[in-house]
Amino acid sequence: MNTNVKNKTMKVLIAKEQGKPFIMGETDKPQPADHQVLIKIKSVGLNPLDLKIKNGKAAHAKVILPAVPGIDMSGIVVETGKDVHDFKPGDEVFGMIGSIGGHQGTLAEYITADADHISLKPENVSFQEAAAIPLLFITAWEALVDQINIQTGQTVLIHGGSGGVGHIAIQIAAAKGAKVFSTVSPDHSELIQNYGAEPIDYTTLSAVQYVQKYTDGKGFDAVIDTVGSSVLDDSFSAVKQYTGHVVSILGWGSHSLAPLSFRNAKYSGVFTLYPMLSGERKKYHGDILKEASRHLENGKVKVRLHPQYYSLEQANEAFALLENRKAAGKVIINIF
Template sequence: MSQAAMQALIVESAGAPFTAVQLPRPVAGPGQVLVRILASGVNPLDTKIRAGQAGHARHPLPAVLGLDLAGVVEAVGAGVTAFAPGDEVYGMTGGVGGLQGSLAQYAAVDADLLARKPAALSMREAAALPLVFITAWEGLVDRARVQPGQKVLVHGGAGGVGHIAVQIARALGAQVYATGSAAQKAIIEGYGATAIDHATTSVAQYVDQYTAGEGFDVVYDTVGGTVLDDSFLAARTYGGHVVSCLGWGVHALAPLSFRAATYSGVFTLLPLLTGKGRAHHGEILREAARLADAGKLCVRLDARHFTLGSAIDAHRAIETGTAKGKLVVEIAGN
């Protein structure tokens, strides 16, 4: 009997548009879950992989892209007891490291990478969450170990990782401040942070204004470049901690060392690339579901809707900087 087929999008070569294809429907192997995908989150990394500019993602083309998904369990493989057919799930499950991505009707994924979808969130909202939440959580909780009452500064507080980091830090009981543009002030304040206009306020000015010159207990850089250098200048003397998920380039550590402060990098893809630590990603997404269902976490979505047929438009929105929140491709026919 022939294997069932599914619709999917593949990228044949760097910079190429998507090609709609029919692929064999995957089968859940031992430790895997077959997910019927209802929504595929789109991230800036997806666009870089399609452009051939993300060697660190180790995703050779041609390939199916898409890191994040939300959907319904269709079947489970041998040894899987945490999920059953019909469960609504979400996760960051592929699209790097040669693992099939989520721009398809089905994916067979490692059960450890999944969690049950928050009841309070739609499939679109859930699909937008995994990569950015895991990245924010690993920085604030796993690396910086944020405590109640600490002062936390998030650079890029209206961005994908940034607006989630603000909400996590607030939920942990921190006093939260976030940089952004003047146009983003209302967005940042809507998530409970004090907004800082990065264009009109120097590091020295906001460190003096909000910490009496002492510096912030934790600084999370979600922007990279010179903002990471600014982060070193904003860390609290004796014990301040800087975290970055975009620690590219060459940076002088002396300003941080002179404060007796510390630095950690976050590389969210490691469990997908190495196979190690995947269960922790599932644990983190269970924390996300707990916060969302408690009304302490929401995700900012772009109002536009995309399908497999218009997925390239979602990529172009990210590439041109016109996205107004997270973008999601809805998988028709599922």
């Protein structure tokens, strides 16, 4: 028997100081409120945002140290509040529920979550795959479906298609019937093709050159920027006149809108963290995860995982992969 469960405590990872290694700790196991479920966490998918929080470079996430880190998770419901009717003990679930805005992070043995903020895990998907999905899919869905309303036959350029959000966005756009292109380095061309996109070598072609080569100079119907900085500036020059739409998940700098204005085109931003910070629209995140479940079940979306999994005690090693840019896919920590 797990003595932590018996004693009503649990193991957690703690970010005590900015830029310092995590430490292991122990705290009281949380209890679900009337509208919540208690989840035994099985796997956690790490995000670049987790690393930024650790290093004090994500003030917008409103995490005050010391804190338990971790945003995404998959696990098993072990207890439900009295107002919860859609889940029961034993249900396998996944969600983006931790860390942001002062919530307990997912790098722990247990966590509570609002019942409308999570979704059932597809049976054909592992806990590791499910834990890698939430932040990536929600962000890509909000960009492609909510902001652009992507349609069959439209041309979509996705910058950074080999990255986390990028490779999920390619698959969603392809599943919607769009013709998808993605800027990547040559060593990722085959990977991008397997996801359903035409690779564009940004190391040899400028924005003007690839717009001419792939759209006859007309521009793309939609551009998704997952990189920010000068890539967002390139995006403004790559969309179609009148109907073009640029969406960025990293549009936080200062940019000239002149190229976009001369095209009579649109710009939108995506800020995936807002529901966790404000408490608003949490249910919508749960609804998007139900869409993720459907796409995972029918094989239209697959997530790329780093081949090695880590334990909670190996978290510093796992985060070093992110910091050194050595991860070959989503890094997973198992909490079994």
